[in-house]
Amino acid sequence: MTADKGILGRYARVLDAVAESPDGLAFAEIARKTGLPQGTAHRLIGALLRVGYINASQNRRIYVLGHRLLRLxxxxxxxxxxxxxxxxxxxxxxxxxxxxxxxxxxxxxxxxxxxxxxxxxxxxxxxxxxxxxxxxxxxxxxxxxxxxxxxxxxxxxxxxxxxxxxxxxxxxxxxxxxxxxxxxxxxxxxxxxxxxxxxxxxxxxxxxxxxxxxxxxxxxxxxxxxxxxxxxxxxxxxxxxxxxxxxxxxxxxx
Amino acid sequence: MTADKGILGRYARVLDAVAESPDGLAFAEIARKTGLPQGTAHRLIGALLRVGYINASQNRRIYVLGHRLLRLxxxxxxxxxxxxxxxxxxxxxxxxxxxxxxxxxxxxxxxxxxxxxxxxxxxxxxxxxxxxxxxxxxxxxxxxxxxxxxxxxxxxxxxxxxxxxxxxxxxxxxxxxxxxxxxxxxxxxxxxxxxxxxxxxxxxxxxxxxxxxxxxxxxxxxxxxxxxxxxxxxxxxxxxxxxxxxxxxxxxxx
DNA sequence: GAATAAAGTTCCGTGTTTCGGAAGTCGGCA
DNA sequence: TGCCGACTTCCGAAACACGGAACTTTATTC
Missing domain, CATH: 3.30.450.40 (GAF domain)
Incomplete structure (x- = not known):
């Protein structure tokens, strides 16, 4: 969708992408799946990591849903x-x-x-x-x-x-x-x-x-x-x- | 905690508050539980509603987790x-x-x-x-x-x-x-x-x-x-x- | 039913944050 | 060593979040 509902819409797209891949996603795949520029994707991922909505697993390269969401x-x-x-x-x-x-x-x-x-x-x-x-x-x-x-x-x-x-x-x-x-x-x-x-x-x-x-x-x-x-x-x-x-x-x- | 990790941290606090109340929360209760000023809480709730992370139930006055989160x-x-x-x-x-x-x-x-x-x-x-x-x-x-x-x-x-x-x-x-x-x-x-x-x-x-x-x-x-x-x-x-x-x-x- | 309180909504000037292109770094591989 | 793809950082312009205060609506009390 071109209609990004504000800043949250982009975060939500990243989370959707991550959740839809049972085994997690690498950085580049997130950028591709969401259609976000790499720089932007990187910044969003950083923010999501900081609040605990996604976690970096393995060699810090695969992202999965984080503890804060799993808690919900x-x-x-x-x-x-x-x-x-x-x-x-x-x-x-x-x-x-x-x-x-x-x-x-x-x-x-x-x-x-x-x-x-x-x-x-x-x-x-x-x-x-x-x-x-x-x-x-x-x-x-x-x-x-x-x-x-x-x-x-x-x-x-x-x-x-x-x-x-x-x-x-x-x-x-x-x-x-x-x-x-x-x-x-x-x-x-x-x-x-x-x-x-x-x-x-x-x-x-x-x-x-x-x-x-x-x-x-x-x-x-x-x-x-x-x-x-x-x-x-x-x-x-x-x-x-x-x-x-x-x-x-x-x-x-x- | 006073340490708000960026804008996402405040959204997360609202979501936590809503999720922790099995029967949903009214607007004022969200503002109180999260410690956010009413004006701010209102704006955040509006954004969360727009992306589908929370839903307004009943007479549009009680907020519960939205379809987008339930999907995850x-x-x-x-x-x-x-x-x-x-x-x-x-x-x-x-x-x-x-x-x-x-x-x-x-x-x-x-x-x-x-x-x-x-x-x-x-x-x-x-x-x-x-x-x-x-x-x-x-x-x-x-x-x-x-x-x-x-x-x-x-x-x-x-x-x-x-x-x-x-x-x-x-x-x-x-x-x-x-x-x-x-x-x-x-x-x-x-x-x-x-x-x-x-x-x-x-x-x-x-x-x-x-x-x-x-x-x-x-x-x-x-x-x-x-x-x-x-x-x-x-x-x-x-x-x-x-x-x-x-x-x-x-x-x-x- | 009027008075009052509580709950919810809108406004707006200020100032911080996001935006994304581009340039830079890292790490594996031949 | 040199290449390539994956990832990370930078930065000025533009956009958005911020929250106090004023306002509207709904509920409560007498």
Whole structure:
């Protein structure tokens, strides 16, 4: 189209070109596909890189969609799509540990539980799908918020930190310290912080663009204690990696 | 953050704000969340509207992500996510018609078959998942390309129109006419155009932002003829609507 | 239903940024 | 070493973004 709708129109054309090529595009191909002069294309690509709308992969020569756009995409991915894909992985966790397994997702600026499989004998569940997991008192939420940027986190921390149990962490400073710890360890735990006598463990699910999902186990604290933390975390991490590959289309279709 | 990375940084902040609010944002909320002066916010929103990165919903007062971004989202949605969700719907089509049912997806600038369920007695399939469906000789591809914009279509039509059978349409003009017809009728048919003696029908799957998927039936022409076109199309349309709702997160979780 | 507040829109002089052609640099290859 | 294509930088002219303030429209209150 000759009708370039302002400056944004040209940026949009570059993004369209990049998105339409599943394996990314080299600089010259972008200039050709969009019909932009090389100098101009170069400048636009530089700006897009700086805001994170495209990323340079490999030897810095192939451009693909960037983390900032992938973030929007995951925020808008319907819960059901992810839930459907996660079910088999959750089932195998349940079989192994006989505890409730679940997946949580970043929705807007909150973390929600979106899929759950519970052991057969269990009478009730601790995380109904759709339940909002509080940032300071749920392993699943910690595992996701620990990997968000400061600005976003600061906004989320505006919400009051409700005291659910005597063990709940209710100071912003302590929450931030906890999240830093989660980031370092690669997993989150919540022992009696949300419901008394109930504990949970969760790992972030790595997908290109950032962390938007987590996979976890919940159960009566006493029963969970029979497994070592290392065992639980190793299993969750494995599950998280498997889910990450499925969510980004790199999985061997089972 | 005070560090605005150029003009794109401010647009990005608006988009982030909109994406983080699942139900959309009013003008004033955008200005507040991004910290932009009202006049400025208004101008940026206008530009974003013009390129289709945001849409005004309802009484033109609530802004949500626009079709141009949703398009990127769907282009990048892994095949497996969609395939998993589509399976039950495909199964019920197969049960009813005893013919192969499948879903196709726009990948880059090509249409690919991504999920398929075939009747038990069938010995081989006509559309392996992963097969690229030619724009001019496959119902599934026609059903998708018919709803793409002219620019994109023109680009796709650069590719040579292979003659698969005597019935294949091989002139650009006729292909365009056929696509216009598909757009009007709301479904596409291919009678012996790709493989001799094999026919297919397909309907576009409506999701917010445009058409990126189609659902179809394939089979030996003679066998398919026992159903009236109206019957086939009605069933496909129903399936397409069901899939559309699931894909956009509006479905009643079965 | 009038008064008032809130939400949304337009204007415009100032000043920064974009524009793209052309010239320059890099890196692989014979 | 010298060539070629891919990529990057430069720069003056022109265009556009900037945001405060004034204005219109819509919602709320009494």
């Amino acid at each position: 995409l995951h925020l808008r991915t319907p819960r059901e799509l992810v839930a459907e894909l996660a079910r088999p992985v959750l089932k195998s966790l349940v079989e192994r540990f006989a505890e409730t397994a679940f997946v949580a997702k970043l929705e807007g600026d909150e973390v929600e539980s979106i899929a759950m499989v519970l052991p057969e004998f269990e009478r009730h569940s601790y995380v109904q799908p759709g339940r909002v997991m509080p940032l300071h008192a749920a392993a699943s939420a910690k595992a996701i918020f620990a990997f968000q940027d400061k600005e976003f986190l600061g906004q989320a921390l505006q919400r009051p930190l409700v005291t659910f149990t005597p063990k709940s962490i209710t100071s912003k400073k302590k929450v931030l310290a906890e999240l830093a710890q989660v980031r370092k360890a690669g997993y989150a735990a919540c022992l009696d912080e949300l419901d008394p006598g109930v504990s949970s463990y969760a790992c972030p699910i790595p997908v290109p663009g950032g962390i938007f999902y987590s996979v976890g186990l919940v159960g009566v604290s006493q029963r969970l204690e029979q497994y070592s933390t290392a065992t639980l975390v190793a299993a969750l991490r494995e599950a998280a990696n498997a889910l990450g590959e499925r969510l980004s289309g790199r999985a061997a279709t089972r | 989202l769907h282009l990048r949605t892994p095949r497996e996510l969609v395939a998993e969700l589509a399976r039950p719907v495909l199964k019920s089509l197969v049960e009813r018609f005893a013919e192969t049912a499948f879903v196709a997806k726009l990948e880059g600038d090509e249409v690919e078959s991504i999920a398929m369920v075939l009747p038990e007695f069938e010995r081989h399939s006509y559309v392996q998942p992963g097969r690229v469906m030619p724009l001019h000789a496959a119902a599934s591809a026609k059903a998708i390309f018919a709803f793409q914009d002219k620019e994109f279509l023109g680009q796709a039509l650069q590719r040579p129109l292979v003659t698969f059978t005597p019935k294949s349409i091989t002139s650009k003009k006729k292909v365009l006419a056929e696509l216009a017809q598909v757009r009007k009728a709301g479904y596409a048919a291919c009678l012996d155009e790709l493989d001799p003696g094999v026919s297919s029908y397909a309907c576009p799957i409506p999701v917010p932002g445009g058409i990126f998927y189609s659902v179809g039936l394939v089979g030996v022409s003679q066998r398919l003829e026992q159903y009236s076109t109206a019957t086939l199309v009605a069933a496909l349309r129903e399936a397409a609507n069901a899939l559309g709702e699931r894909l956009s997160g509006r479905a009643a979780t079965r």
